[in-house]
Amino acid sequence: MESIARRLERRWNTLKTDLTWIGRDLRGQKRPPVVARRGPSRYPVATAPRPALRPRPLRVEAVVRETPDAVTLHLAEGDGTPLAFEAGQFLTFHVELDGQTLKRAYSLSSSPLDGPGATITVKRVEGGRVSNHLNDHAAPGDRLLALGPSGSFVAGAATELVMLAGGSGITPIASIAETLLRTRDDVRVHLLYGNRAEADVIFRDRLEALARSHANSSLALALEAPPAGWSGLTGRLDEAVLGPWLDRLEHDRLEPSVDRAYYVCGPEAMMDGARALLSARGVPPEAIFEERFRSPADAPASAELPAEAVTVRVRAAGRDTIVPVAPGQTLLEAGLAAGVPMPFSCAMGGCAACKCKLAEGEVVMDEPNCLTDRERADGWILACSSRPRGPVRLEVV
Amino acid sequence: MISERVVQLLPSRVRSQVEGYADALSTLLEVRDPRVLSSIGPSALRGTVLKRGKQGVPTTMPASHRAYFDWTYPHDFPEMKELYDRAKRGQWDGDALPWHTSVDPFDPNVPLVPEDFFAYDVLEEEIGVRFTPKEKAELQHAMVSWMLSQFLHGEQGALFAAAQVTEAVQFFDGKLYGATQVMDEGRHVEVFHRYLDTKMEKLYSINDNLFVIIDALMLDSRWDMKFLGMQIMVEGVALGAFGTLYRETKEPLLRELLKNVIQDESRHVHYGVLALREHVLNELDERERREREDWSFEVALLMRNRFLAYEIYEEHFEGLITRKQWRRAVAAARGMERFRHVMFSRMVPNLREIGLLSDRIRPHYTRVGLDRYFGGLAADQLSGDQMLAELDQAA
Numbered sequence: 001m002e003s004i005a006r007r008l009e010r011r012w013n014t015l016k017t018d019l020t021w022i023g024r025d026l027r028g029q030k031r032p033p034v035v036a037r038r039g040p041s042r043y044p045v046a047t048a049p050r051p052a053l054r055p056r057p058l059r060v061e062a063v064v065r066e067t068p069d070a071v072t073l074h075l076a077e078g079d080g081t082p083l084a085f086e087a088g089q090f091l092t093f094h095v096e097l098d099g100q101t102l103k104r105a106y107s108l109s110s111s112p113l114d115g116p117g118a119t120i121t122v123k124r125v126e127g128g129r130v131s132n133h134l135n136d137h138a139a140p141g142d143r144l145l146a147l148g149p150s151g152s153f154v155a156g157a158a159t160e161l162v163m164l165a166g167g168s169g170i171t172p173i174a175s176i177a178e179t180l181l182r183t184r185d186d187v188r189v190h191l192l193y194g195n196r197a198e199a200d201v202i203f204r205d206r207l208e209a210l211a212r213s214h215a216n217s218s219l220a221l222a223l224e225a226p227p228a229g230w231s232g233l234t235g236r237l238d239e240a241v242l243g244p245w246l247d248r249l250e251h252d253r254l255e256p257s258v259d260r261a262y263y264v265c266g267p268e269a270m271m272d273g274a275r276a277l278l279s280a281r282g283v284p285p286e287a288i289f290e291e292r293f294r295s296p297a298d299a300p301a302s303a304e305l306p307a308e309a310v311t312v313r314v315r316a317a318g319r320d321t322i323v324p325v326a327p328g329q330t331l332l333e334a335g336l337a338a339g340v341p342m343p344f345s346c347a348m349g350g351c352a353a354c355k356c357k358l359a360e361g362e363v364v365m366d367e368p369n370c371l372t373d374r375e376r377a378d379g380w381i382l383a384c385s386s387r388p389r390g391p392v393r394l395e396v397v
Numbered sequence: 398m399i400s401e402r403v404v405q406l407l408p409s410r411v412r413s414q415v416e417g418y419a420d421a422l423s424t425l426l427e428v429r430d431p432r433v434l435s436s437i438g439p440s441a442l443r444g445t446v447l448k449r450g451k452q453g454v455p456t457t458m459p460a461s462h463r464a465y466f467d468w469t470y471p472h473d474f475p476e477m478k479e480l481y482d483r484a485k486r487g488q489w490d491g492d493a494l495p496w497h498t499s500v501d502p503f504d505p506n507v508p509l510v511p512e513d514f515f516a517y518d519v520l521e522e523e524i525g526v527r528f529t530p531k532e533k534a535e536l537q538h539a540m541v542s543w544m545l546s547q548f549l550h551g552e553q554g555a556l557f558a559a560a561q562v563t564e565a566v567q568f569f570d571g572k573l574y575g576a577t578q579v580m581d582e583g584r585h586v587e588v589f590h591r592y593l594d595t596k597m598e599k600l601y602s603i604n605d606n607l608f609v610i611i612d613a614l615m616l617d618s619r620w621d622m623k624f625l626g627m628q629i630m631v632e633g634v635a636l637g638a639f640g641t642l643y644r645e646t647k648e649p650l651l652r653e654l655l656k657n658v659i660q661d662e663s664r665h666v667h668y669g670v671l672a673l674r675e676h677v678l679n680e681l682d683e684r685e686r687r688e689r690e691d692w693s694f695e696v697a698l699l700m701r702n703r704f705l706a707y708e709i710y711e712e713h714f715e716g717l718i719t720r721k722q723w724r725r726a727v728a729a730a731r732g733m734e735r736f737r738h739v740m741f742s743r744m745v746p747n748l749r750e751i752g753l754l755s756d757r758i759r760p761h762y763t764r765v766g767l768d769r770y771f772g773g774l775a776a777d778q779l780s781g782d783q784m785l786a787e788l789d790q791a792a
Contacts, residue, residue, distance in 0.1 A: 017454060018447045025414050031453050033708035034542070034601045037594045084497050 053336055053347055055094045055145035058083070061117060063138050066202045070123040070168065071135050072109065078143065082116035085149035087179035088172040088291070091120065092346040094145040095130045103348040104130045105293060107172035107265075108149065109203075111179040121202060123168035150345035150353060153291040155180055158261035162249065163191045164274050166237055166266025167200065172291055173265055174203050181214045188258075189214075192245055194222040194237040194270070198230070220245060237270050239277055246281065265291040292370065304364050310388050312361075314340050316396035325388055331356075331363070332383035335394075342383060342396055349385040356383050361392030413715050420720050421445035424606065424703050430691045437695075440612040450550075450608035458615040460557070462623070464564040476671055476777075477570035484577035484664055487781075489657055491588045498650040500596040502538040505530070507647050509541040514732030523722045524714070539709050541646075542593065544638055546601035547704075549589040551631055554611040555665075556582035558627040565620035566672060574668055581661040588654055596650070601708045606699060621676050625689060628669025629747050630696050634704065636662050636784075637740025644788045645732070659788075660781035666747060667776040673751040690753045694761055697744060701737055701765075739788075741770050750775035 024030060057078035064072045077083045085091075090107040106120040122138075125131045155161070155176050165173040170193055177189050191211075195201050201221060211219035222233035222241050235241045262283060264274050271290055278288055305327065312323045314335050325334040332354050335342045345353035349369030358379050363386040365371075371380060383394070425441055428434045443449045449456050472478065502509055515536055521527055528536070559582050563575030593600050603611075614626040639662065643655040677686055710723045718726075727733060745767055748754045754762070754771070762768055 017452055018449075021448055021452050022446070025417075025448070026411055028411070028414070030711070031451060031602070033451070033711045034539075034546075034599050037598050037600045081497070082499060 053147075053333060053344070055092070055147045057143040058091075058146050060138060060140055060142040060144060062140055066121060067123075067200055069135070069200065070121055070202050071138065072119050072121045073134070073138055073144075074117055074119050075144070075146075076117040083118045084115070085112055085118060086154045087112055087175040088154040089149035089151045090153075090172070090291075090346070090350070091146040091148040092150065092348050092350065093130070094147070095133065096145075097129055097133060102130050105150075105346060105348060105350045107151075107153075107175070107291065107293075109171040109175055111175055111182065113179055113182055121168065121171045123202070147347050148345055148351075150351040151291070152351070153263070153265070153289055156261060156289075158259045158287075159186055160188045160258045160260040161190070161263055162246075162260060163189065163263040164237060164242070164266070164270075165191065165193045165264075166270040167195060168202065169264075169266030169270075169291070169293075170202050170207075171265075173263060174207065176263065177217070178206070178210055181210060181217055185216070187216065189217040190220075190249055191218070192220045192222065192233075192237065192242070194224075194233075194241070194266070196224045198223060198227050237266070238273050242274060242277055246277075260287065262288045263290075264288065265293075268292070304389060305387055306390060310391055312388055312392045312394060314338075314342070314394045314396060315359075316340050316342060329387070330384055331381075331386050331388065331392070331394060335383065335396075340396070344384055347384040349382050352382065354383040355380050355397075357381075357395040357397060359393040359395050362389040363387060363392060364389060413720075416720050418446065421605065424699065427698065427702065428695050430695055432688060433692050433695045436617070436692070437609065437613055440609045440616065443612055444609035445605045448605065449612075450603040450605065458612060460561060460615045461618045462561050462565045462620055463618070465567050467567075467569050471569050474568040474570040474671070474675075477568055477574050477668065480664055480668055480671070481570060481574040481577060484574060484581070484661075487660060487664070488577070488580070489584070491584050491591070494588065494654055494657070495650055496591070496595070498648075500648055500650060502541070502597060503531075503534045505534070507649075508537065509646055509648050509651070510537055510642065511645055511732060512537070514540050514730055516726050516729040516731070519726040519729050520718075523718045523726060536709070536713070538597070539599075539712065540706065541642075541651075542597040542599045543601045543706050543709050544642065545589055545593055545597065546599075546708075547604055547607055548635060548638065549586065549593060549600075550603040550607060551611075551635055552582055552585040552589060554607075554614070555627055555631065555635075556586055558614060558623050559665075562620055562624050562627070565623075568672070571668070571672055578665055578668065581665070585658055585661070588658070592651065592654060604704065604706075604708060606703045610696065610699075621673060621681075622689070622692075624669060624673060625693065625751075625753075626696070628665055629673070629744065629751070630693065630700070632662055632666050632669065633744035633747065634700050634740055636666065636743045637736055637738075640739040640743075640784070640788050641732070641736040643785075645735075656785060659785060663776065663779065663781035663784050666743070670747055670750050670775055670777045677752040686752065687757070690755060690758050693748055693753050694758055697741075697767075698765065700740075741767055742773050743776070745770035746773035746775040750777065 058075045059078055060073050061076050062074040064074070066072050075083060085108050088107070090105045093104050093106060095102050095104065106122055108118045109121040110119040112118070122131050122134045124135050153172055161177070161180065163173045163177060173191065173193075177191055180187050181189055191207065193201070193207065204221075207219055211217050220233055222235060222237060223230060224234075224236050226232070226234050233241050233245065262278055264271050271292065275288060275290070279285070307327055309324050309326050312325050312331060312334065314321050314323050316335075321338060321340050323334050323338040323340060325331065332342060332344050332347065336344075342356070343353050345351045347354070349366055352370050355371070355375070358381045363381055365381055366385040369382055369385050371382060421441065424445070425434065425438065428437065501507070512533065515533070517528055517533065556579065559575060559578045563572055563579060566572060566575060610626060610631065614623050617623060617626075636659070639655050639659050643652060643659060646652055646655075677689070681689070705724055705727045707720070707723070710720065714723060745754070745762070749771065759768070759771070762771070
């Protein structure tokens with residue numbers, strides 16, 4: 001009986017819509033035959049392929065001081081095309097200092113929604129040559145050489161993001177959080193951001209404005225050395241601060257079934273602590289996303305390398321190619337020069353896009369890099385950071 | 398027919414609507430075969446009078462067909478098996494197109510389509526104004542958005558039809574192939590939608606006559622009618638339009654997109670020819686064959702005469718000129734003429750190949766000037782690469 005009633009109801013509704021339509025038509029109140037569309041957020045960000053290992057120039061459009069120790073550079077592609085990236089990704093900069101090319105990775109700190117340009121935010125590292133150079137000398141009109149964007153520290157399918165940032169680790173986190181909140185109503189974002197002192201807090205206005213205007217987000221600031229009257233959390237981002245904050249989230253959690261992911265970026269010690277704590281609380285490893293900032297060795301390890309060219313057999317896309325590797329060349333440089341389709345992105349050991357299997361032979365890899373212990377044990381190497389010690393067989397998977 | 402004099406007496410808003418109805422009616426009256434008319438009639442009512450495609454709410458259509466299972470999994474059609482293998486190898490990822498290309502629809506150095514996609518001289522004469530270069534660029538942008546919107550709507554129809562036909566077809570090799578076509582159509586929906594959303598930034602509602610055809614095909618329970626309508630007629634129009642646009646656009650992303658789509662489409666039409674040739678020859682009696690022959694002819698004419706960007710008319714010109722004047726102006730555009738040429742040079746040889754171009758119907762095609770396409774190559778003799786090479790040559 002009910003199904004007949006429902007069928008009748010459906011017919012009645014269709015009839016009503018049809019009649020309304022004819023009536024509107026005759027009164028001249030038609031629906032417009034065309035609607036404006038603008039839905040870039042539905043699609044993955046389109047990144048231009050950068051086939052060459054050679055970095056391209058970016059133009060510094062503006063320089064904004066964020067804190068006494070951090071500066072934001074507004075960048076644009078040198079050729080006028082949009083600087084396309086996915087929130088959370090980084091660029092690899094090749095900075096020439098004292099006749100030496102230093103490679104450094106900096107996360108893009110703006111949201112890709114605010115293109116065509118993008119920003120990086122650089123915090124001084126004690127003794128850091130590039131970070132201090134950029135803080136002291138970067139000026140509008142400068143040209144910086146860069147590769148990328150690279151990296152897979154980006155928003156996935158999770159609908160609840162718990163984000164932990166320390167110091168300059170806020171840069172990719174702010175980009176992801178802002179982009180998600182501005183484009184999706186179905187996500188929740190909780191951010192805990194730790195610093196030493198109040199003056200060190202980067203993007204404070206931006207983060208607070210974001211939290212204010214999005215009910216589906218929350219922001220907590222923690223300081224190790226808070227000023228008098230500080231209303232936020234106090235202490236380093238260790239168990240004493242993180243634990244209660246996570247407890248609170250758990251307590252406030254509305255739907256236990258939502259897909260939750262943890263995004264962590266900050267100083268090494270904080271990240272290790274956070275990982276241990278999250279694991280102890282039963283968070284599965286695949287729900288934890290980390291971005292570790294590492295600078296590669298400024299000069300390659302050369303001691304154990306042969307002085308003459310060696311031949312390497314590379315299997316890619318089902319075909320074997322014999323590739324000569326000149327002394328000092330990386331496997332990636334040699335492979336690309338020989339026309340082998342080898343994937344890569346940051347070319348400095350930071351993103352694992354060039355990860356391939358070492359089937360035979362030995363290589364020397366620049367350290368540190370982003371391979372996990374597990375990956376090393378399974379025979380993976382990074383082509384961008386590896387030089388052969390003798391004949392080698394390689395498989396690009 | 399409502400006389401033009403009576404129409405002139407109506408208030409202008411009502412007048413343009415009555416004109417619309419009169420136009421729809423005259424479209425139906427152009428169909429000479431009463432059986433074709435009775436099969437299209439209800440769809441025409443839903444499409445052109447009730448405007449189901451334009452109501453802004455989802456449309457439901459009761460699709461009925463017979464699913465055909467075979468639990469013995471025979472290798473029953475080697476040519477279809479070969480198409481299946483080719484389709485598997487020919488899969489591509491819509492994300493891999495150069496979406497980073499920045500598209501400026503108003504850049505005169507990279508025109509989306511040549512100026513002659515509109516007969517500006519005819520339009521200017523009818524309206525009595527001259528178009529500025531900016532207005533022309535806007536109209537070109539509208540025309541490309543309109544065409545791509547109709548492709549998108551057509552691809553949605555093709556997606557559902559491909560799925561239904563995959564269920565209904567009696568060849569097992571055809572079912573496997575059909576699965577790849579469903580994937581292809583899904584991808585086409587994805588890329589056209591993405592292009593409209595992110596590059597053109599506008600979407601036109603479905604053209605009434607396209608709605609009528611899709612509606613008729615969905616409701617027809619005979620699989621070979623769905624097939625004939627979608628694989629031969631709608632895909633024929635699509636290939637005509639894709640081909641013309643591929644040849645003439647200077648926009649690199651659109652060109653790349655169409656190149657990929659055309660290669661898929663050439664497989665789809667090829668499959669249509671294989672399945673229908675067999676079916677028409679062995680399964681249909683002469684009466685049924687004639688019915689399909691008449692249906693194809695009438696639908697081909699409908700597409701030629703009525704697929705005329707009325708949505709752009711409603712957006713820009715309603716109230717300024719009549720539908721009749723608009724029709725004249727669109728039909729006179731040289732770009733549209735080239736589109737019709739590519740469309741029929743694909744469609745007519747395919748109809749011949751599947752046995753729907755007998756001596757009985759040929760005089761009708763000759764009467765409307767389509768006899769010059771009788772001798773062309775059909776889809777089973779023409780690969781996607783050849784099709785593209787031909788288009789590149791003509792560019």
